[in-house]
Amino acid sequence: xxxxxxxxxxxxxxxxxxxSKDLSALSDLFQIEECESADEALELMDELDAEGQHIxxxxxDHVMPGKTGVELLTEISDDNRFAKTKKILLTGxxxxxxxxxxxxxxxxxxxxxxxxxxxxxxxxxxxxxxxYIFDQGLDYQPWxxxxxxAVVLSRLH
Amino acid sequence: xxxxxxxxxxIVIPLVVLLLPASAFxxxxxxxxxxxxxxxxxxxxxxxxxxxxxxxxxxxxxxxLELLLLSDKGIALFRSGAGSPExxxxxxxxxxxxxxxxxxxxxxxxxxxxAMAATKYRLDVNLARVLLKPFGSNPKYxxxxxxxxxxxxxxxxxxxxxxxxxxxxxAPVIVLFGKDDPGxxxxxxxxxxxxxxxxxxxxxxTPPNAIALKYLVGENAIGFGEWMAFxxxxxxxLLVFAWVLMCAMFxxxxxxxxxxxxxKFLKTPxxxxxxxxxxxxxxxxxxxSSHGMNSYVVAMIPVAVFSATGIINKEDxxxxxxxxxxxxxxxxxxxxxxxxxxxxxxxxxxxxFDNFSPFVVLGGAAALCLLMANFMSHxxxxxxxxxxxxxxxxxxxxxxxxxxxxxxxxxxxFAASLGMSLPISTPPNALAHATGNVESSQxxxxxxxxxxxxxxxxxxxxxxLNLVNFI
Numbered sequence: 001x002x003x004x005x006x007x008x009x010x011x012x013x014x015x016x017x018x019x020s021k022d023l024s025a026l027s028d029l030f031q032i033e034e035c036e037s038a039d040e041a042l043e044l045m046d047e048l049d050a051e052g053q054h055i056x057x058x059x060x061d062h063v064m065p066g067k068t069g070v071e072l073l074t075e076i077s078d079d080n081r082f083a084k085t086k087k088i089l090l091t092g093x094x095x096x097x098x099x100x101x102x103x104x105x106x107x108x109x110x111x112x113x114x115x116x117x118x119x120x121x122x123x124x125x126x127x128x129x130x131x132y133i134f135d136q137g138l139d140y141q142p143w144x145x146x147x148x149x150a151v152v153l154s155r156l157h
Numbered sequence: 158x159x160x161x162x163x164x165x166x167x168i169v170i171p172l173v174v175l176l177l178p179a180s181a182f183x184x185x186x187x188x189x190x191x192x193x194x195x196x197x198x199x200x201x202x203x204x205x206x207x208x209x210x211x212x213x214x215x216x217x218x219x220x221x222l223e224l225l226l227l228s229d230k231g232i233a234l235f236r237s238g239a240g241s242p243e244x245x246x247x248x249x250x251x252x253x254x255x256x257x258x259x260x261x262x263x264x265x266x267x268x269x270x271x272a273m274a275a276t277k278y279r280l281d282v283n284l285a286r287v288l289l290k291p292f293g294s295n296p297k298y299x300x301x302x303x304x305x306x307x308x309x310x311x312x313x314x315x316x317x318x319x320x321x322x323x324x325x326x327x328a329p330v331i332v333l334f335g336k337d338d339p340g341x342x343x344x345x346x347x348x349x350x351x352x353x354x355x356x357x358x359x360x361x362x363t364p365p366n367a368i369a370l371k372y373l374v375g376e377n378a379i380g381f382g383e384w385m386a387f388x389x390x391x392x393x394x395l396l397v398f399a400w401v402l403m404c405a406m407f408x409x410x411x412x413x414x415x416x417x418x419x420x421k422f423l424k425t426p427x428x429x430x431x432x433x434x435x436x437x438x439x440x441x442x443x444x445x446s447s448h449g450m451n452s453y454v455v456a457m458i459p460v461a462v463f464s465a466t467g468i469i470n471k472e473d474x475x476x477x478x479x480x481x482x483x484x485x486x487x488x489x490x491x492x493x494x495x496x497x498x499x500x501x502x503x504x505x506x507x508x509x510f511d512n513f514s515p516f517v518v519l520g521g522a523a524a525l526c527l528l529m530a531n532f533m534s535h536x537x538x539x540x541x542x543x544x545x546x547x548x549x550x551x552x553x554x555x556x557x558x559x560x561x562x563x564x565x566x567x568x569x570x571f572a573a574s575l576g577m578s579l580p581i582s583t584p585p586n587a588l589a590h591a592t593g594n595v596e597s598s599q600x601x602x603x604x605x606x607x608x609x610x611x612x613x614x615x616x617x618x619x620x621x622l623n624l625v626n627f628i
Contacts, residue, residue: 052425081279081420137472 001142003053004133005031006125009041009072010061010090015114019059019090022118023125029146030056030129038067042075045082055085056132057125062091062098070098073106084135086128088112090121127151163207170203171196179243184507188245189238191500193226198541201491205537212534213480216487223253223494248497256490260453261367262482267456268361269477271435272314274463277473278428279420280435281310281322286418296340296409299416301400303327304347308355308396312362312389313439315478316352320585323348324592330416331594340409345594346603349585350399353577354611358392360384360452364485365539369570371489372547377563381442381452387627391571391618399607406603427468434462481536488540492547501548515555522546522565523572523612530576531608535583539573560623567622571615578604 006023010016016034023032031053035041038060045055058076062069073087089102092114102108110124130151133140140152174196179187182195197219204215225231228250229239238244256262275281285306292302303323311319327344334341356363360370360381366388373379422428441448441455463469495501510518522542529538546569550562576582578601580590586604589595 050421050423050425052423052427079419080282134472137470139470 002138003031004029004056004129004143005033005048005053006057006059006129007033007035007041007044007055008059009035009038009064009069011036011064012061015061019121022121025122026125026129026146029143037064038069038072041072045076049081054132054136054138055082056129057086057088059088059090059121059125062089062094062102068098070094070102070106073102073108077105077107084132086110086132088121088124088128090114090116123148130155163209167200167203167207167209171200174199184503187503188243188498190227190245190247190498191503194494194498194500197222197226197494198491201487202541205541206533208533211480212537213484213487215537216484216490216540219487220253220256220490223248223490224250227494227498228253245498248494252497253490253493256486256493257483259371259486259489261371261489262486264361264367264370264453264456265364265482265485266477267438267459268313269315270459270463270469271438272318273473273477274431274459274468275314275435276318276322277468278423278431280422280428280431281314282326282418283420283422285310285323285326286420289416289418294413294415296344296411296414297404299414300344300347300404300409303344304351304396304400307348307351308358308392311352311355312358312392315481316349316356316363317584317588319355320349320352320588323352324588326416326418328592330414331592333414334409334411338410339407340411341594342596342599343403343407343409345589345592346407346600347400347403349583349589350403350577350603350607351396352585353574353583354392354395354399354607357395357571357574358385358388361456362388363574364481364536365543365570365573368485368488368536368539368543369566371492372543372566373563377561379563380445381455382445383627385443387618387622391614395607395611395614398610399603402606403603407599427466430462430466431468434459484534484536484540488536488543491540492544495544495548501544502552505545505548505552510549510553511555513555515553515559518549518553518556519559519565519568519616522549523568523615526569526572527576527608527612530573531578531582531604532576535573535576538576539570542569542573560619564619564623567619568612568615571618572608572612575608575611576604578608 006026008016008019010019016036020032020034026032033044035044041058048055058073060069060072069089069091073089076082076085076087087106087108088110089108090112094102102111109128112121126146127148130147133143134155140147144152175193179192201215201219204210205212226235227248229247230250236247239247288306289302292298307319307323327348331341331344360366370379438455438459441450442452526538526542543566546565547562550556550565556562556565577586580587580597580600582604586600590597590600
């Protein structure tokens with residue numbers, strides 16, 4: 001079976017663990033990776049991609065030392081290799097301008113404000129991963145128990 | 158009102174031809190079926206030139222009309238006179254339908270699979286990155302490198318896909334040029350020119366080549382490797398000419414240029430299967446028939462390998478350019494009708510071509526083809542001209558000392574790829590024009606010069622091929 005990854009990026013360990021915990025329902029079928037900086041995330045993505053693995057979703061904080069989350073997500077959206085990767089910005093400190101850049105340049109699929117609701121984040125992650133699987137033309141069945149059924153039905157129609 | 162002409166003409170003119178009495182035609186012994194084929198041919202020509210509907214749709218319409226009007230399973234009303242000599246012999250419906258799966262189509266399908274897998278596993282971009290390195294940073298040589306790589310890729314990928322890829326590599330570089338630097342034009346224009354020229358190099362480089370193969374059968378058959386043996390040198394020489402021409406016309410003011418392409422070769426098992434299959438298929442093609450398989454059979458190998466390994470999945474299958482395959486099928490079906498009803502022979506025989514000098518015929522055919530290819534699809538041009546050229550080449554005895562029908566077909570095929578003087582001539586030209594760095598007049602100058610020089614070169618090429626007794 002193809003390996004599908006979810007990458008979480010935040011410079012604060014405890015936030016990172018909290019996000020992972022909220023997504024733990026997905027961890028049986030998908031690999032959840034934690035990165036503490038944008039550069040670490042890019043390096044990891046490069047590696048995973050070279051091994052032929054999929055990166056379905058990147059969930060990133062905005063304010064971090066080094067590259068910001070919006071810069072990271074913009075780079076990902078400009079990279080042909082990750083053209084279909086879904087992106088979530090999860091932040092409490094983005095300015096109005098940052099938000100505009102996140103939508104216009106990073107083309108994020110979803111925006112979460114801290115503190116976030118665990119069940120909503122999990123549901124959104126499910127929806128986006130399902131869309132990724134169909135966008136890539138993968139067979140959805142091996143993962144079907146963790147996918148968003150509404151998306152599956154509309155894509156099969 | 159002029160807007161309506163493109164819809165009216167393709168309907169009215171074929172209908173009039175269809176309804177005229179047979180005696181209205183200045184040809185002896187025209188059968189009813191042949192008259193219908195004339196109407197169909199006019200319909201195809203008008204639709205491909207005026208484009209009231211997409212060109213692949215015209216192809217499908219031709220195939221269906223052939224099934225309805227000319228086949229042994231067509232509408233009963235149109236079969237009522239069958240059997241009598243003045244009606245003509247009905248075509249078999251299964252052979253008309255088989256044009257959708259003609260060996261030529263399979264050859265292209267194999268080519269599509271190779272190109273798709275190479276793109277999906279980034280073989281194309283990674284090869285471009287490695288191959289561009291030795292060309293340094295002098296704009297002149299970088300441009301030559303880009304043209305060379307574009308030409309090589311377009312021998313195996315579609316000219317449009319190659320152009321799109323190379324222009325996207327080029328986009329960040331072109332921005333760095335000064336506002337009035339002619340180098341911008343040279344770079345943007347070099348890509349479609351190289352792609353159009355490169356397509357000539359192999360039978361799968363561009364559809365007109367494959368259509369030509371359809372008519373090069375029996376003792377005139379040309380293998381994949383044989384085609385490349387004359388196609389590649391032709392491409393190489395014309396490419397160098399085009400490079401010199403564009404360097405002289407649009408000299409770059411900037412003295413340094415850096416291309417940066419990110420990424421590395423994938424080393425996953427699937428990627429390795431792609432590399433091996435790609436290399437093996439091309440090798441088998443180049444080996445000719447020494448292994449017993451012809452190029453059409455070889456083309457099916459990557460289709461099976463990539464499907465079985467999931468390298469091309471069902472989502473990728475949907476992205477295959479089926480419309481290109483349909484466009485070619487329609488051409489083959491048209492050729493089939495012209496040939497099987499005997500119309501092609503009848504037309505050629507009723508015009509005293511033998512009285513013309515073979516040079517006039519060769520030159521006239523090439524000029525007509527080049528002109529048409531500039532204004533309409535290269536494939537549609539080949540679809541219309543090739544069946545006629547094949548019949549003409551077979552019947553003209555004065556052509557024999559010059560290589561006969563093969564000479565005529567090759568010259569016309571090459572001319573079909575050399576129509577590149579307008580943004581509408583080919584999709585690669587349109588892409589380059591859309592970058593905003595090339596004006597139509599600049600494209601026209603370069604395109605006309607390369608077109609005319611290319612056609613003259615193709616004459617020299619067939620002359621040499623004839624000298625060495627290849628044709």
